[in-house]
Amino acid sequence: xxxxxxxxxxxxxxxxxxxxxxxxxxxxxxxxxxxxxxxxxxxxxxxxxxxxxxxxxxxxxxxxxxxxxxxxxxxxxxxxxxxxxxxxxxxxxxxxxxxxxxxxxxxxxxxxxxxxxxxxxxxxxxxxxxxxxxxxxxxxxxxxxxxxxxxxxxxxxxxxxx
Numbered sequence: 001x002x003x004x005x006x007x008x009x010x011x012x013x014x015x016x017x018x019x020x021x022x023x024x025x026x027x028x029x030x031x032x033x034x035x036x037x038x039x040x041x042x043x044x045x046x047x048x049x050x051x052x053x054x055x056x057x058x059x060x061x062x063x064x065x066x067x068x069x070x071x072x073x074x075x076x077x078x079x080x081x082x083x084x085x086x087x088x089x090x091x092x093x094x095x096x097x098x099x100x101x102x103x104x105x106x107x108x109x110x111x112x113x114x115x116x117x118x119x120x121x122x123x124x125x126x127x128x129x130x131x132x133x134x135x136x137x138x139x140x141x142x143x144x145x146x147x148x149x150x151x152x153x154x155x156x157x158x159x160x161x162x
Contacts, residue, residue, distance in 0.1 A: 002063065009055060010067055011074045013046050018075030022082035026090070039124075042075050043068035043132035044139040051143070058149050061140045068136020073129035080121045 021042070024034040037045075047067065050056040059067065144150055 002066065006056060006067075007070065010046065010050070010070055013050065014042070014071040014074040015078040017042055017046060018078030019082045021075070022079030023086070025079065025083050026086055038075060038079055039072075039128045040131050041135050043071040043136040046071050047136060047139050059140055059143075060150065061137050061144070064140025064143075065133045065137040068139070069129040069133035071136065072132025073125050075132075076125040076128040077121065080125070084117070084121075 018038060021034045021038045025031040025038075047056070047059075047064065
């Protein structure tokens with residue numbers, strides 16, 4: 001069983017990081033870098049931070065992939081929750097040339113458009129989870145190579161849905 005407290009801590013850290021990157025995505029020239037960090041390599045940042053602060057013990061590659069997937073999904077959903085309403089509000093302010101950048105107001109014309117927006121966020125969050133799962137796997141592999149510490153093989157990570 002994976003520790004539920006650890007999952008809660010990782011979800012909170014990922015949501016905070018995702019919210020911060022979602023807010024940074026509103027800045028026109030920084031948005032490409034923040035989205036790249038959000039989708040591709042946020043899991044190593046969170047895992048290294050948790051390892052540095054001794055919030056996480058030894059984790060193997062399977063746990064690294066699972067935790068990376070959780071980090072990727074939660075952080076992208078949090079970034080979307082922060083980015084979309086602010087972008088919608090800014091879309092109604094006449095900003096001249098920058099107004100074409102804020103296009104989310106078109107997603108709120110009807111209920112069907114809102115459903116399409118939710119599906120878009122969900123499937124891109126799944127893509128972010130996949131990319132961050134690989135990044136978490138690579139982080140745990142590099143950690144095992146650098147420290148030489150491996151988790152005992154008799155411990156397993158099994159999820160039980162209640």
